[in-house]
Amino acid sequence: LVFLGIESSCDDSAAAIVRGDRTILSSIVDGQTALHAEFGGVVPEIAARAHAERLDLCVERALAEAGADLHDLDGIAVTAGPGLIGGVMAGVMLAKGLAAGTGLPLVGVNHLAGHALTPRLTDDLAFPYLMLLVSGGHCQFLHVTGPDDFTRIGGTIDDAPGEAFDKVAKLLGLAQPGGPAVEAEARDGDALRFALPRPLLDREGCDLSFSGLKTAVLRARDGLVAAQGGLRARDRGDLCAAFQNAVSEVLAEKARRALQHTGAPVLAVAGGVAANGTIRTALQDVATAAGARFTAPPLALCTDNGAMIAWAGIERFREGNRDGMDLVARPRWPLDTRAAPMLGTGK
């Protein structure tokens, strides 16, 4: 099987060609960071227009790099949600056009399923496994028992960690996306200089919260500015290290509980925040202590990409799923429709 995957749910236009034996023949990611930089966040209208302009070329480049043309494909997978609706629509329209023109099967993919199934593309991983999906817009623990079987056993009740990294970067005057910037600053920081909270650690279950942590960083910053008239380079490093440690500790403790609750043999992590070295190490330690295996995709497959969509498309296709020309773009699309007893209300 050879699939084209198209991704356009946020600010990365991406296309990839992936084979059913888990070979990534090509993966093109055309990021829009520069387009949105002056606005301090992703502007949906600008993103939608850029996707509409660039996706074609991403697909062309992905095919060229794979040394393939459309007739070598067995199907076309596309992110059909959740995400910024204009961008998702641009991808879905392109995929429908290609499917109609070639007669190839069309498979709509949930972007979150794309992230959550990535460890099966990058590792020899069988079901079931525990997935911690930590990205710019989401944070949830999922018990994954099949390509379309996700049981949510906890998640954030407010911000996603990626969002918190981005906001912390913004309030410290660092570049966007905030995750890599905060991680770089934290490298030489003293994590113990500021005592930041560990939200919801005292509450049972696997729900998480990050908005109070972000506010605590804001207060610490304001305190420093008031006392010194500004921030010193060291202050930024120390604040970033303290923040990153707090996020990492909370994620690790909740992952420990989620492993215990599910008895899953593997802890897998995916989503942009999974690119963070401190967080990866903390999760790896938790898995080892629980006697579970740990797996995380390489960094480039943690953030948004087309390969994960092509792969999720292959997995869905193998289960007999196809979509028709009535495939719709969905701004919201929860991965799990079952309510687990430990369920929270977050995203």
Ligand code: ATP
């Ligand atoms: P979603 O998948 O929830 O729709 P998204 O697609 O925008 O959101 P991703 O592309 O998976 O999210 O991840 C982007 C997020 O990951 C950003 O918030 C970014 O700051 C964060 N991130 C990237 N690298 C790192 C890192 N090294 N440390 C922490 N966070 C990081």
Ligand code: FE
């Ligand atoms: Fe994503």
